[in-house]
Each structure stands twice: as structure tokens, then as C-alpha cells.
Amino acid sequence: MESLNGLVCFTNCLLPSEDGSLVEQDLWIDERRGVILDAQTQEKTLYPTLLNLLRPYTSSNSANMLGWHAEGPFIQMAKRGAHAPHFLLRADEGFESLEKVYGADNLAVQEDWLMACDGQPDSLGVRIVTAAPEIAGVRPAMEEAVKRGVVFSIGHSIASTDIATAAAISGARLITHLFNAMPQLHHRDPSIIGLLGASPHLSSPQSPTSPVSATFPLSSGSLSRAASSTSLAKRALAAHGEGGGKATSEAFDELITPPQTPVLAPIDADFHLKKGQVAELAFERPFYGLIVDGIHSHPNSVRLAYSAYPEGCILITDAMKILDPNLKDGVHEWRDGKRFVKEGDKLYLEGTDTLAGSVVTLDKCVRNFSRFTGCSLGEAIKCATYNPAKCLGIENRKGTLRPGADADLIVLSRKGYVQSTWVKGRKVWTRSV
Numbered sequence: 001m002e003s004l005n006g007l008v009c010f011t012n013c014l015l016p017s018e019d020g021s022l023v024e025q026d027l028w029i030d031e032r033r034g035v036i037l038d039a040q041t042q043e044k045t046l047y048p049t050l051l052n053l054l055r056p057y058t059s060s061n062s063a064n065m066l067g068w069h070a071e072g073p074f075i076q077m078a079k080r081g082a083h084a085p086h087f088l089l090r091a092d093e094g095f096e097s098l099e100k101v102y103g104a105d106n107l108a109v110q111e112d113w114l115m116a117c118d119g120q121p122d123s124l125g126v127r128i129v130t131a132a133p134e135i136a137g138v139r140p141a142m143e144e145a146v147k148r149g150v151v152f153s154i155g156h157s158i159a160s161t162d163i164a165t166a167a168a169i170s171g172a173r174l175i176t177h178l179f180n181a182m183p184q185l186h187h188r189d190p191s192i193i194g195l196l197g198a199s200p201h202l203s204s205p206q207s208p209t210s211p212v213s214a215t216f217p218l219s220s221g222s223l224s225r226a227a228s229s230t231s232l233a234k235r236a237l238a239a240h241g242e243g244g245g246k247a248t249s250e251a252f253d254e255l256i257t258p259p260q261t262p263v264l265a266p267i268d269a270d271f272h273l274k275k276g277q278v279a280e281l282a283f284e285r286p287f288y289g290l291i292v293d294g295i296h297s298h299p300n301s302v303r304l305a306y307s308a309y310p311e312g313c314i315l316i317t318d319a320m321k322i323l324d325p326n327l328k329d330g331v332h333e334w335r336d337g338k339r340f341v342k343e344g345d346k347l348y349l350e351g352t353d354t355l356a357g358s359v360v361t362l363d364k365c366v367r368n369f370s371r372f373t374g375c376s377l378g379e380a381i382k383c384a385t386y387n388p389a390k391c392l393g394i395e396n397r398k399g400t401l402r403p404g405a406d407a408d409l410i411v412l413s414r415k416g417y418v419q420s421t422w423v424k425g426r427k428v429w430t431r432s433v
Contacts, residue, residue: 048103051126061428066392067127070102071176074131074138075156079181082349082356083156091137095144102126109148126150127392130176132157133167146171151392154192154286156181164192168283174391175288177318178305179297180355196308198285285309287391289316290383292368293360295346299372306373314391315365315384318358327359367416377416 051068073089074097080088091097098107107126128151131138142152154167155176160183164172175182175192183191190197292302292315306313327342331350334340339350340357347357360368362384370380389399397406407425410418421429 047101048106051103051106061423065124066394066398067124068106069128069130069153070126071130071155073101074098074129074135074141075181076132076135076158078158079132079156081156081181082354090135091131091141094137094140097137098129098141098145107145107148107150128153128174130155132159133170133172134159134163139167139170142167142172143170146173149393153289154182154195157192158183159192161189161191161194164195165198165283168195168198168286172286173284174286174314177291177296177316178288179301180291193305195285196288196305196312198283285312287312287314287387289314290365290369291316291318291358291360292365292372293318293345293358294368294372295358295360296355299368302369302372303374306369306375310375310379312387313383314388315362315369315380316388317360317362317365318355324359363410363412363416363418366412370416377412377414380416381412 047070072083073087074091075083075088077085077088089097089101093100105125109125127149129142129145130153131142133139133142133154134157146152151174152167152170152172153174153176154164154172157164159167175195178193178196182193183189185191185193288305288309290297290302290305290313296318297305329342329344331339331341334349334356340347341350342359345358345360346355347359348354349356366377366380366384369375369383370377373380385399386395387399389395389397392398396402396404398408399405407422409422411420411422413419417431419431420427
């Protein structure tokens with residue numbers, strides 16, 4: 001699975017809105033690979049239009065499209081990254097919120113998977129939804145979506161350990177671009193990243209630092225004026241009625257706010273785990289996507305994640321429409337009137353340090369991954385083929401060379417460079433000498 005924000009982009013398209021007016025938006029289409037197209041956060045009335053425009057697209061020279069990855073709009077404001085803040089939504093009506101935004105006909109049904117693998121355009125739907133589990137209404141929405149075969153992916157979130165674990169128990173099967181747009185790993189509250197080390201046989205008490213009803217300033221000076229670190233912990237405990245608002249663990253006597261967001265931002269989650277509940281409920285660790293460009297995640301972090309849970313690793317790109325080897329470094333026009341800065345493989349919003357994507361290709365991610373982790377090229381390829389197919393539940397047809405599987409193939413050199421591409425057993429591209 002290659003997570004793309006689009007290799008072929010039609011910029012400044014005039015797309016019809018719900019009221020019949022035309023709205024200027026970019027339209028992304030990938031015509032070469034069998035991928036999950038990534039529909040980033042948009043104005044909510046545009047989702048059905050955009051998805052329906054993409055639905056009938058097919059080509060004899062391309063692997064069939066499997067569906068779409070809807071990354072937003074049910075994501076956390078504090079971890080929105082490059083997503084437009086005024087388009088973000090809550091899911092107050094549960095699954096109906098998803099239907100209203102994406103369109104009921106665009107949400108995948110489990111039986112559609114086989115048809116999608118056969119290239120039937122009418123079977124295409126939203127296969128992956130990235131959402132923040134701490135947002136009100138997301139849990140019931142995702143529980144219903146999971147029943148229909150949609151992959152619930154945790155991402156752009158400030159979920160604490162207990163919320164992330166509850167999401168996994170509720171069926172979350174994937175973590176969107178691990179390490180990015182989520183709290184940093186902290187030993188007292190490992191949060192979303194900690195799911196890689198989770199075990200249903202270990203008790204995980206509810207984190208006392210996660211649910212805070214008020215938003216506090218982020219700067220250290222403002223924090224010291226607003227409240228001491230200890231009082232923040234006590235206030236968080238009081239919010240749950242534990243210990244009468246008094247810290248019950250010596251670990252919080254001199255609590256230093258971890259370098260992450262949960263203790264500093266409001267959480268509207270309608271579910272939390274009780275102490276010891278993890279030991280009572282079995283769940284599988286979710287798969288996790290890694291952008292292995294050496295920018296989104298340090299090589300040591302990549303190696304750490306893979307060491308913790310190799311079977312769950314999925315290599316993805318964060319490739320943008322400007323995936324052009326001839327594009328020079330510098331400032332370029334992006335979307336919605338914004339501009340981005342390109343420095344090598346790195347893209348960030350002009351005037352900020354916010355990553356806006358990358359121009360790394362998936363074959364380069366495979367080579368980087370093998371180099372960063374020390375694994376073999378074959379093991380790295382598995383993370384880009386079999387593991388994502390297994391996450392989607394289609395490993396009998398995709399991501400494997402077993403008899404009966406689709407002959408959609410990429411031939412690599414011993415050093416991991418693409419030599420040729422095959423679709424349905426027919427060569428459609430070969431590297432020129």
C-alpha cells in the first residue's frame with residue numbers, strides 16, 4: 001500500500017459543491033499504481049463529489065485502484081499538521097457523521113473487497129479512515145465502520161495510552177504515519193506509539209495525565225504562570241475523580257510535563273479504560289505506517305519500531321503532487337493559496353517548521369528501511385507488499401507471489417532499484433538503459 005497525496009494533480013479545478021456553485025480545489029489521481037488514494041481533509045461537501053469522480057477511473061496499464069484512504073476531517077486540531085483547521089469536524093452523530101461527510105455509497109462494505117481486487121469500479125469505497133479516537137463520537141462511528149470492512153486508523157491525534165488502547169480494542173487496525181502528528185513517546189504515558197509494545201496480558205492502569213478539560217499555554221513560561229506541573233497532574237486526577245484530586249503516586253510528586261500534547265489540550269473522548277481492563281480484553285496490536293525518508297522519522301526511531309513489532313510494519317510515502325525529479329529546491333505554489341518549501345526530499349509549509357509531506361518514492365523507502373534497520377531487502381519488501389495487504393485483509397490476492405494471486409509485480413535490482421512493472425502478468429514499463 002502506497003499512501004499518496006497524489007502523483008498526478010489537476011490544480012485549481014472547479015468542482016461542484018452541494019449548492020451547485022463551483023469551488024476551486026485540487027484533484028489528485030494516480031494512474032500508475034494499485035494504491036489507496038489519499039483524500040486529505042477537504043470542505044465536507046466535496047468528499048462525495050471527489051470520490052465519485054475518482055470511482056470510474058481505470059487503465060489497462062495500471063494496477064486496479066483498491067479504494068481510498070480518507071485522512072480527515074475527524075482529526076485533532078492540535079495535531080492537524082498541514083490540514084486546513086476550518087475543515088476539521090467532530091463525529092457527534094457517530095457513523096452517520098461518516099456517511100454525511102464521505103457519502104453513504106462511498107463507504108466500503110466488506111463483501112466489496114473481492115470485487116475491488118477484480119477491478120470493478122462500482123465496488124470502490126473508502127477503505128481506510130484516519131481519525132483521532134479522543135474526538136467525541138469517533139469510537140461508535142469506527143466500531144460500525146470496522147464491521148463494514150473499513151480499516152480504522154489512529155492518527156493526527158493526542159490520544160493517551162488508555163484512549164489508544166481502547167481504540168485498538170474497538171477495532172483500530174492501523175496507525176497513520178507513526179511518530180508524526182501524535183504525542184511523543186513518554187515512559188509514563190507512551191500514548192499511541194506505546195501500542196507497538198502492548199500486550200493483552202499486561203495490566204495498563206488509566207493514565208492520570210491524559211484527560212484535561214482546559215487548554216493550557218504551550219510555552220514553559222506560560223505554564224509556570226498558569227500552574228505548576230504537580231498541580232496539572234492533580235487537576236487531571238481530579239477530572240477523573242481519582243484520589244479526591246490528590247496525586248496518589250510518587251511518580252507525580254515532581255511531574256515534569258512530557259514533551260507531548262495530551263496534558264495541554266482538551267480531550268472530548270467518550271471512552272476510557274478502567275484500571276486493569278487491558279488484562280481482561282484481548283486485542284491485536286495495530287499495524288503502523290512508516291515514512292522512511294530520514295526526515296519524518298529518525299533512523300533510530302524506525303529501527304526501534306521495527307524491533308518492537310516487525311510483523312506490523314508498513315512502508316508508506318507521503319509523496320505529494322510535486323514528486324518530480326526535476327523540481328528544484330525552493331519555494332513553490334501548493335494549494336488553497338499556500339506555498340511550500342522544498343529542501344531535498346523534505347517539504348514544509350512556508351514560514352513554519354510544519355512538515356507538509358515528502359517527495360520520497362516507495363522504492364527509496366524500501367532501500368532506506370533496509371539500511372536503517374539492517375534487515376534484508378526481502379524483509380523490507382515484505383513491509384511494502386505483504387504487510388499492507390494483510391492489514392487490508394486481501395493478502396491472498398495482493399502482496400504475495402503465491403499461486404492464484406494477482407500478477408501485479410515490481411521487479412527490483414539486488415540493490416532495490418525498480419527495473420520493470422507488471423500488471424496482470426503483462427509488462428507495462430521497463431527501465432531504459
